[in-house]
Amino acid sequence: MILDEKYNEIRDMVKKFSDSEVAPLAMKIDHEGAIPSELISKLGENGLLGSYVPEEYGGAGMDYMSYSLIVEEISRSCASTGVLISAHTSLGIWPILNFGTEAQKKKYLPKMASGEWIGCFCLSEPNAGSDAGSLTTFAEDKGDHWEINGVKNWITNGKEAGVCIVFAKTKKTPDYKGISAFIVETTNPGFSIIKEEDKLGIRGSSTCQLAFDKVIVPKDALLGEQEKGFRVAMATLDGGRIGIASQALGIAQAAFDYAIRYTTQRIQFGAPLSNLQGIQFMLADMSTKIGASRLLIYHASALKDAGVNYSKESAQAKLFASESAMWVTTKAIQLCGGNGYTKEYPVERYFRDAKITEIYEGTSEVQRMVIAASELKAIH
Ligand code: CAA
Numbered sequence: 001m002i003l004d005e006k007y008n009e010i011r012d013m014v015k016k017f018s019d020s021e022v023a024p025l026a027m028k029i030d031h032e033g034a035i036p037s038e039l040i041s042k043l044g045e046n047g048l049l050g051s052y053v054p055e056e057y058g059g060a061g062m063d064y065m066s067y068s069l070i071v072e073e074i075s076r077s078c079a080s081t082g083v084l085i086s087a088h089t090s091l092g093i094w095p096i097l098n099f100g101t102e103a104q105k106k107k108y109l110p111k112m113a114s115g116e117w118i119g120c121f122c123l124s125e126p127n128a129g130s131d132a133g134s135l136t137t138f139a140e141d142k143g144d145h146w147e148i149n150g151v152k153n154w155i156t157n158g159k160e161a162g163v164c165i166v167f168a169k170t171k172k173t174p175d176y177k178g179i180s181a182f183i184v185e186t187t188n189p190g191f192s193i194i195k196e197e198d199k200l201g202i203r204g205s206s207t208c209q210l211a212f213d214k215v216i217v218p219k220d221a222l223l224g225e226q227e228k229g230f231r232v233a234m235a236t237l238d239g240g241r242i243g244i245a246s247q248a249l250g251i252a253q254a255a256f257d258y259a260i261r262y263t264t265q266r267i268q269f270g271a272p273l274s275n276l277q278g279i280q281f282m283l284a285d286m287s288t289k290i291g292a293s294r295l296l297i298y299h300a301s302a303l304k305d306a307g308v309n310y311s312k313e314s315a316q317a318k319l320f321a322s323e324s325a326m327w328v329t330t331k332a333i334q335l336c337g338g339n340g341y342t343k344e345y346p347v348e349r350y351f352r353d354a355k356i357t358e359i360y361e362g363t364s365e366v367q368r369m370v371i372a373a374s375e376l377k378a379i380h
Contacts, residue, residue: 017042058114072246075247083243092119095236118160119157120156139168149214168182201355255325255331256286260274293321300314319371333351
C-alpha cells in the first residue's frame with residue numbers, strides 16, 4: 001500500500017523524535033517502571049498527544065492514519081510510551097471528540113492535546129473483563145449531580161491521568177443496557193489509586209486499580225446519551241484497537257531490525273549467521289508477518305478516516321498484529337540465542353512488551369468474536 005507523501009513526512013518527523021528522545025530512555029523506563037514526566041511534556045509539545053484533535057481545540061489537526069504512524073514509531077523505541085499515547089488519545093480523547101458536547105470539547109480537549117491532562121478509560125472491573133457489559137460500578141442520580149461508586153481494574157495511565165472516561169450503570173441491569181459514560185476528573189474527592197500492577201512487560205506504563213468512592217460529578221459530566229454508554233465504549237475500542245495494533249507493529253519492527261543487525265554481524269561457523277538459509281527463512285517469515293500487519297492497520301485507519309464502518313477491520317488488525325508481534329519477538333530471541341535471553345539486549349523487552357497486545361483492549365479471543373459476529377451478520 002503506497003501512502004501519500006504527507007504520511008512519509010509525518011513518519012520521518014516522528015521517527016527522528018522517537019530515535020533521539022525516546023529510544024535512549026527505553027531501557028531505563030523499563031527498569032525503573034515509569035515514564036519521565038519531562039518526556040510526557042515533550043510528547044505534548046510536539047503534538048503527539050493530540051494528533052487528531054482539530055486545531056480549534058488545540059490539537060495538531062491530523063487524521064487517524066497519522067496517529068497510527070505515531071504510535072507505531074514511538075512503540076518501535078518504547079512500547080510503554082507508545083501505549084501512553086494510544087490509551088490517552090484513542091480511549092481518552094476520542095470519546096470526548098466524538099460524543100462530547102461543545103462545552104465538554106472546549107473544556108477538556110485543549111488540556112488533553114497539550115498533555116496537561118492525560119486521559120484514561122475505565123471500563124474493566126475485577127469481575128468484568130471480556131464481559132464488559134456485566135460491570136457493577138453505579139452512578140446514582142442525586143437530583144443536581146451524580147454519585148459514582150465502584151472499582152476499576154487494569155487502567156492504563158491510571159497514575160498519570162487527569163481525566164477518566166468512566167463507565168457506570170445508571171440503571172441496574174444484568175447486561176450492558178444500563179451503562180452510561182461519564183467524564184471524571186481525578187482531582188475529585190473519592191477518586192484514588194488502590195494499587196499499581198507489577199507487570200511482565202510495558203513496565204513503564206502505569207496499570208492501576210482505581211477506586212471511585214462516592215465521587216460526585218455534575219449532571220453535565222454525562223458523556224453521550226444516558227444508558228447508551230456501552231455503544232460509547234465499543235465505538236471507542238474500535239479505534240483503540242488500531243492503536244494497540246500499531247503498538248504491536250512497532251514492537252515487532254524493533255525486534256526484526258535488531259535480529260537483522262545481529263544475524264548479519266554475528267559470526268558462527270566462519271560466516272555471518274544470516275548466510276544460513278535456516279536463518280534467512282526465519283527472517284523472511286518475520287518480514288512477511290510485519291508487512292501484513294502494516295497493511296491491515298493502514299486499511300483499518302483509512303476506513304476510519306473515510307467515515308466507513310471499520311469495526312471488523314480494526315479487530316483483524318489488532319488480532320493479526322498482536323499475534324505476529326508475539327511470534328516475531330519470540331523468533332528474535334531465538335535468533336540472538338543466549339544473548340537474546342539476557343537483559344543486556346533489548347529483544348527480551350520486546351518479547352515481554354508484545355504479550356500484552358494480545359490481551360488489552362480486548363483479548364485475541366474477543367477480536368475473533370467481533371470478526372466472526374461481523375461476518376455472520378453479513379450473510380444474514
Ligand atoms: N460500535 C458501536 N456499538 C456497538 C459496537 C461497536 N463496535 N459493538 C457493539 N455495539 C453495540 C450493539 O449495537 C448493541 O447495542 P444495542 O443493543 O443498543 O443495539 C450493544 O453494543 C451490545 O452489542 P453485542 O450484543 O454485540 O455485545 P456483547 O455484549 O455480546 O459484547 C464483546 C461483545 C465484543 C465481547 C464486548 O463485550 C467486548 O468488546 N468485550 C471486551 C471489552 C474490552 O475490550 N475490554 C478492554 C477494556 S480497555 C483496557 O483494556 C484497559 C485499558 O486501559 C487499555
